[in-house]
Amino acid sequence: MIRSRFSGTDDLEFIPSCVYDLIFRCHPPPSRQPIPSNSVPTLAATDSGASAKVIDGKLVSKQVKDEVAEEIATMKAATGHVPGLAVILVGSRKDSQTYVRNKKKACEAVGIKSFEVNLPEDATEEEVIEHISEFNNDSSVHGILVQLPLPRHMNEETILGAVNIEKDVDGFHPLNIGRLAMQRRYPLFVPCTPKGCMELLHRYGVEIKGKRAVVIGRSNIVGMPAALLLQKANATVSIVHSNTKNPEEITRQADIVISAVGVANLVRGSWIKPGATVIDVGINPVDDAESPRGYRLVGDVCYEEVSKIASAITPVPGGVGPMTIAMLLSNTLESAKRAYNFK
Numbered sequence: 001m002i003r004s005r006f007s008g009t010d011d012l013e014f015i016p017s018c019v020y021d022l023i024f025r026c027h028p029p030p031s032r033q034p035i036p037s038n039s040v041p042t043l044a045a046t047d048s049g050a051s052a053k054v055i056d057g058k059l060v061s062k063q064v065k066d067e068v069a070e071e072i073a074t075m076k077a078a079t080g081h082v083p084g085l086a087v088i089l090v091g092s093r094k095d096s097q098t099y100v101r102n103k104k105k106a107c108e109a110v111g112i113k114s115f116e117v118n119l120p121e122d123a124t125e126e127e128v129i130e131h132i133s134e135f136n137n138d139s140s141v142h143g144i145l146v147q148l149p150l151p152r153h154m155n156e157e158t159i160l161g162a163v164n165i166e167k168d169v170d171g172f173h174p175l176n177i178g179r180l181a182m183q184r185r186y187p188l189f190v191p192c193t194p195k196g197c198m199e200l201l202h203r204y205g206v207e208i209k210g211k212r213a214v215v216i217g218r219s220n221i222v223g224m225p226a227a228l229l230l231q232k233a234n235a236t237v238s239i240v241h242s243n244t245k246n247p248e249e250i251t252r253q254a255d256i257v258i259s260a261v262g263v264a265n266l267v268r269g270s271w272i273k274p275g276a277t278v279i280d281v282g283i284n285p286v287d288d289a290e291s292p293r294g295y296r297l298v299g300d301v302c303y304e305e306v307s308k309i310a311s312a313i314t315p316v317p318g319g320v321g322p323m324t325i326a327m328l329l330s331n332t333l334e335s336a337k338r339a340y341n342f343k
């Protein structure tokens with residue numbers, strides 16, 4: 001019965017208020033892992049003009065993955081169970097195939113069992129939902145990820161809404177997003193990329209409370225949840241998007257900038273307040289004949305300029321990207337711990 005209520009966004013309108021209370025009852029935020037002794041050093045304020053500290057997503061993601069692997073081993077010893085993550089890929093986009101392959105490898109490395117379904121580009125929405133339902137009912141699966149983007153003939157909302165919210169390790173279900181947007185409420189899962197940005201800020205000791213933050217981009221999977229998380233952490237948040245008239249002036253007010261746009265070198269040095277912390281989510285391929293792939297990846301931020309003005313900056317690659325995967329593993333472990341009541 002519950003599953004049918006959660007099975008599509010249209011159904012949300014029909015949830016009576018008593019059920020709403022139940023769904024949105026306060027869920028405590030997950031406890032934070034202690035920062036290990038080999039943790040990254042806390043940032044010291046840098047003078048403007050000096051070179052920014054590099055926020056090393058590869059290093060932090062390794063720390064997170066080590067912590068996840070250790071907890072999984074302990075859970076396995078105590079319960080006999082390991083977490084399971086199911087990934088559904090529709091179509092044959094090369095970039096999506098690479099992401100899925102990398103997720104699978106990362107799962108194996110920490111002891112998460114991975115399940116994979118590959119469907120052709122012309123699969124129907126019903127077929128995808130059938131696979132989701134199977135995973136919803138499989139007790140060895142604790143996380144379900146539907147790789148985005150989906151083919152254009154599919155309704156993303158309907159498909160993401162079919163995932164059991166207790167297995168929504170991407171945090172994309174409308175109810176999890178809804179909880180993120182509510183005061184004093186917490187979702188069962190926070191979307192991995194924005195969660196990875198927050199984890200980087202936290203582990204590098206960047207203060208958020210009372211600071212001004214600007215998020216560039218407002219997509220459902222990155223910009224919007226990133227802005228909500230910063231606001232929940234008591235920053236004063238502005239959002240810059242494609243219709244914003246004076247993005248440079250607004251961004252220059254920020255102590256913390258998160259850019260998630262998909263335009264190479266959009267954010268120039270002149271956009272940044274001296275000493276700001278800059279998190280670059282963008283992943284943009286640019287032609288490079290010298291690279292074995294024929295292209296290399298750059299962020300949204302003009303690294304050369306901004307690293308001279310900011311106090312700290314994430315590189316691309318090696319910044320937010322590896323954190324996204326680490327947070328997916330962490331969310332999957334969190335889900336399995338809940339399923340087995342393992343603290």
Ligand SMILES: NC(=O)C1=CN([C@@H]2O[C@H](COP(=O)(O)OP(=O)(O)OC[C@H]3O[C@@H](n4cnc5c(N)ncnc54)[C@H](OP(=O)(O)O)[C@@H]3O)[C@@H](O)[C@H]2O)C=CC1
Binds near residue numbers: 281
């Ligand atoms: N590192 C990681 O783990 C991940 C990286 N990414 C990368 O992050 C980037 C963004 O991804 P995603 O959020 O999915 O992208 P979307 O295309 O869904 O959203 C882009 C956002 O940027 C805004 N925008 C577009 N052009 C401009 C502009 N000139 N100035 C200001 N805002 C602009 C859009 O505004 P509007 O709403 O008005 O259209 C939109 O809100 C991509 O490069 C993607 O590859 C994505 C996911 C994970």
Ligand SMILES: Nc1nc(=O)c2c([nH]1)NC[C@@H]1CN(c3ccc(C(=O)N[C@@H](CCC(=O)O)C(=O)O)cc3)C=[N+]21
Binds near residue numbers: 149170192193325
């Ligand atoms: N349901 C769903 N969930 C997602 O989280 C999701 C998705 N769909 N669709 C696509 C985007 C993109 N994304 C990235 C993950 C890792 C890197 C990553 O590890 N990047 C490396 C570089 C990798 C390379 O070199 O190719 C880095 O930045 O260092 C990047 C991007 C997750 N996404």
